[in-house]
Amino acid sequence: MKSRKVIVVGASSGMGRELVRQLAARGDRVAAVARREDKLAELAAEHPQQILPFPHDVTQPESVPELFAEICRQLGGLDVIIYAAGVMPEVGATEYSFEKDRSMIEVNLTGAVAWLNAAADRFQNVGHGTIVGIGSVAGERGRQGQPMYNTTKAALKTYLEALRNRLSKRGIRVTTIKPGPTATEMTAHLKQTGMMGAEDAAERILRVMDSGKEKFLKPSHAIIFAIIRNIPTGVFRRLKL
Ligand SMILES: NC(=O)c1ccc[n+]([C@@H]2O[C@H](COP(=O)([O-])OP(=O)(O)OC[C@H]3O[C@@H](n4cnc5c(N)ncnc54)[C@H](OP(=O)(O)O)[C@@H]3O)[C@@H](O)[C@H]2O)c1
Incomplete structure (x- = not known):
């Protein structure tokens, strides 16, 4: 495959870091x-010719347009953007x-909109590109x-669906990734066994990122969550899932 120019937001650990690698x-x-x-510096040192580090806090969305333009300039264009930043405080x-709820809105949603709107605007003008958002089975x-x-x-899932419906006719792919429990810093405090590894998750994300669809990372989740979505409200409440 031809070398592509990619932005990964949320690249310093977990799935984002593995995707960059x-x-x-x-x-x-x-x-x-x-x-x-x-x-970011440690990560960039692994492939100095390929990885460009850009420190940024996604809770400062007003700085995105200038930084986005500068990154596109330094990369020499843009083919793919992956928004992987996320927080899930206990x-x-x-x-x-x-405060906790606001931090999740700012990082998981507002930051995504700031970065992915910038990419959507650029991609619709050039007529190609792939937008990837890391959602979750939790949605x-x-x-x-x-x-x-x-x-x-x-x-995030609804926002990405709307972008997909707007942009697919212009040849732009918008993919929503829905991982299940994955062993990363975010889940380090959980006493859960059998989680997917971040490296495995990243491999699976790369395989489907250009699909322009919603994708679970585990095939069994498509069936399990089709059932969960249809459990009647009263039953779902008693299950305490
Ligand atoms: N782990 C799971 O079980 C699981 C399951 C489903 C979905 N997800 C989703 O997958 C995505 C990746 O999470 P992960 O599990 O790989 O977690 P992680 O290892 O904790 O990585 C989170 C990334 O988000 C970045 N981030 C957080 N706050 C930020 C901010 N204010 N500004 C810029 N970057 C920020 C972190 O970088 P800095 O701290 O350096 O800023 C880090 O690179 C998230 O959207 C998460 O919700 C995770």
């Missing part, structure tokens, strides 16, 4: 965006923290444990 290993030029400069069963229902995390992922 695998894209660079196959010869793509990748702009790696996140807050932690030390992590939320107690009786906790209603506006499929309003679960009790994480009200706002679920909400941000459901909103």
Whole structure:
């Protein structure tokens, strides 16, 4: 495959970092965006010709247009953008923290809109490009444990669907990735076994990222979540999922 120019937002750990590694290993030029400069510098040192680090906090969306333009200039164009930044702070069963909820809205949703709107505008003018958003199986229902995390992922899914409906006729692919539990910094505190590895998740994302569809990373999730989506409200509430 021809070398492509890619932006990965949320590139300093987890799935985003693995995506940068695998894209660079196959010869793509990748702009790696996140807050932690030390992590980005370590990552860039693995493939200095391919990986360009750009420190940025997605809760500062007003800085996106200038940075986006500068990255496109340094990459020499843009073919793909992947928005992988996300936060999921621990939320107690009786906790209603506006600060935590706001942080999830800002990182998981507002930041995505700032970056992906910039890419959509550029791609519609040049007539090609791939937009990828990392959603989650968590966006499929309003679960009790994480009200706002679920909400941000459901909103991201709807936003990406709308972009897909706008942009597919212009030859632009918009892909929504819905991972299940994956072993990363985000889930390090959970006592859950059998999670997918971040490297495996990144490989699967790269295989489907140009599909222009919604994609679960585990084939069995397509069936499991079709059932979960159809569980009647009253039953779903009692299941405490
Ligand atoms: N792990 C799972 O089980 C799972 C399941 C489904 C979906 N997801 C989604 O997958 C995506 C990747 O998560 P992950 O599991 O790989 O988690 P992770 O290892 O915690 O990575 C999160 C990334 O987001 C970046 N980020 C967070 N806040 C940011 C900010 N204010 N500005 C810029 N970047 C920021 C982090 O970089 P800095 O801290 O350096 O800024 C980091 O690179 C997220 O959207 C997550 O919701 C995860």
